[in-house]
Amino acid sequence: MDKTKKFLLxxxxxxxxxxxxxxxxxNKPMPMLHPGTKQPLTIDDLTPLFAKDLAEQELNQTDxxxxxxxxxxxxxxxxxxxxxxxxxxxxxxxxxxxxxxxKNESVSPVGSHKLNSALAQAYYCKxxxxxxxxxxxGAGQWGTALSLAAKMFGLELAVYMVKISYxxxxxxxxxxxxxxxxxxxxxxxxxxxxRAIITEHPNYQGSLGTAISEAIxxxxxxxxxxxxxxxxxxxxxxHQTVIGLEAEKQMEMAGEYPDVVIGCFGGGSNFSGIAFPxxxxxxxxxxxxxxxxxxxxxxxxxxxxxxxxxxxxxxxxTPLLPMFTxxxxxxxxxxxxxxxxxxxAGTIVSQLMKDNLMEAVDIEQxxxxxxxxxxxxxxxxxxxxxxxxxxxxxxxxxxKCKEEGTTKTILxxxxxxxxxxxxxxxxxxxxxxxxxxxxxxxxxxxxxxISGLGE
Ligand SMILES: *Cc1c(COP(=O)(O)O)cnc(C)c1O
Numbered sequence: 001m002d003k004t005k006k007f008l009l010x011x012x013x014x015x016x017x018x019x020x021x022x023x024x025x026x027n028k029p030m031p032m033l034h035p036g037t038k039q040p041l042t043i044d045d046l047t048p049l050f051a052k053d054l055a056e057q058e059l060n061q062t063d064x065x066x067x068x069x070x071x072x073x074x075x076x077x078x079x080x081x082x083x084x085x086x087x088x089x090x091x092x093x094x095x096x097x098x099x100x101x102x103k104n105e106s107v108s109p110v111g112s113h114k115l116n117s118a119l120a121q122a123y124y125c126k127x128x129x130x131x132x133x134x135x136x137x138g139a140g141q142w143g144t145a146l147s148l149a150a151k152m153f154g155l156e157l158a159v160y161m162v163k164i165s166y167x168x169x170x171x172x173x174x175x176x177x178x179x180x181x182x183x184x185x186x187x188x189x190x191x192x193x194x195r196a197i198i199t200e201h202p203n204y205q206g207s208l209g210t211a212i213s214e215a216i217x218x219x220x221x222x223x224x225x226x227x228x229x230x231x232x233x234x235x236x237x238x239h240q241t242v243i244g245l246e247a248e249k250q251m252e253m254a255g256e257y258p259d260v261v262i263g264c265f266g267g268g269s270n271f272s273g274i275a276f277p278x279x280x281x282x283x284x285x286x287x288x289x290x291x292x293x294x295x296x297x298x299x300x301x302x303x304x305x306x307x308x309x310x311x312x313x314x315x316x317x318t319p320l321l322p323m324f325t326x327x328x329x330x331x332x333x334x335x336x337x338x339x340x341x342x343x344x345a346g347t348i349v350s351q352l353m354k355d356n357l358m359e360a361v362d363i364e365q366x367x368x369x370x371x372x373x374x375x376x377x378x379x380x381x382x383x384x385x386x387x388x389x390x391x392x393x394x395x396x397x398x399x400k401c402k403e404e405g406t407t408k409t410i411l412x413x414x415x416x417x418x419x420x421x422x423x424x425x426x427x428x429x430x431x432x433x434x435x436x437x438x439x440x441x442x443x444x445x446x447x448x449x450i451s452g453l454g455e
Contacts, residue, residue: 140172240273
């Protein structure tokens with residue numbers, strides 16, 4: 001029998017609208033609060049920092065569908081629609097009755113899903129006359145994506161890159177520089193936030209939270225400059241829904257519907273992207289698909305964190321967000337999945353977690369690399385260390401099917417490839433990587449520092 005492996009859409013099938021799940025939720029996320037007044041955030045609070053259209057999208061709780069500007073669709077077409085692939089060889093290696101599919105977001109020119117939002121954000125900044133943008137980057141994927149997007153829309157970009165990644169992933173830095181961005185290792189002496197941390201901890205290797213503080217500070221102190229963020233915020237999740245909207249059509253081509261949808265989880269954007277369009281059918285039609293966020297055991301905000309108001313960054317510049325968090329001062333272990341080293345979860349996903357519309361699992365670093373290598377050896381693609389967490393979770397579900405003798409359809413998002421992360425694979429193959437365990441006392445101690453911020 002002729003087995004179809006790849007389900008491909010044409011350019012004309014690229015979605016024309018993003019899906020705004022908030023408009024269809026009975027329980028809306030609690031409001032983000034102004035850090036000074038503790039009042040719900042308004043559009044005027046957001047526009048000094050973000051482009052107006054993005055600020056509107058951030059607060060939009062009424063429009064289910066939001067038009068994707070034609071200029072953005074044109075650029076998305078460079079790599080979209082992306083393939084949906086049936087992982088026959090992985091299924092065979094696991095000897096599982098489960099049907100495993102993955103949405104291949106690694107085919108973008110920058111190697112991850114991040115370009116889906118980078119293009120939209122750069123476009124809206126350009127449209128309102130902005131000349132400069134700033135951002136932070138952890139493992140470097142967001143900075144890389146934004147560098148290309150900024151170049152495509154004619155913007156100058158400064159990227160604060162978490163210092164440990166700057167050193168561990170020099171090729172991500174080279175990519176950003178090739179696309180014309182200025183890259184600064186964070187913490188740096190160029191901002192007050194950076195100087196304060198360096199003074200206190202001279203050897204600090206940086207964190208996403210610190211880099212965010214630095215990028216925001218630069219944006220606020222530079223004329224005609226806006227800040228952009230690659231995850232966590234509602235508008236970023238919105239832009240990523242092109243992933244699930246395409247996958248929905250492609251699963252239909254495959255004649256199947258997913259019983260389980262899985263995404264790895266940093267701040268929530270690729271998980272939201274693959275999950276929300278399918279979750280719509282749970283909400284509207286009572287479908288029973290399970291949605292699983294796969295987070296690292298060393299940064300377990302969804303599985304072991306607390307739901308409460310917290311800052312999005314280390315210095316406390318951002319609004320207060322109602323989120324599952326480990327505390328904005330949480331310093332995650334230096335695992336190689338740098339994109340998953342973030343203390344909190346986006347507000348939409350946090351609300352979905354609270355309402356049991358989704359679940360979360362935690363994955364140890366060594367299990368993620370074991371899954372990544374098996375995937376590379378069966379399906380040929382070396383996954384990003386982040387994406388390997390989703391693969392590990394998919395493998396666990398597939399092995400459960402084998403035990404139970406059930407045939408389930410599992411869909412996961414391959415959020416990126418690992419070709420710029422081979423130093424991490426080198427270490428894994430040389431038996432040089434370890435797991436990091438976090439005690440309940442460690443987590444409780446960190447959470448006690450944010451107890452005053454509001455439940
Ligand atoms: C940034 C990144 C992630 C984590 O971020 P989310 O916003 O949670 O998606 C996961 N995978 C890859 C490849 C990334 O670049």
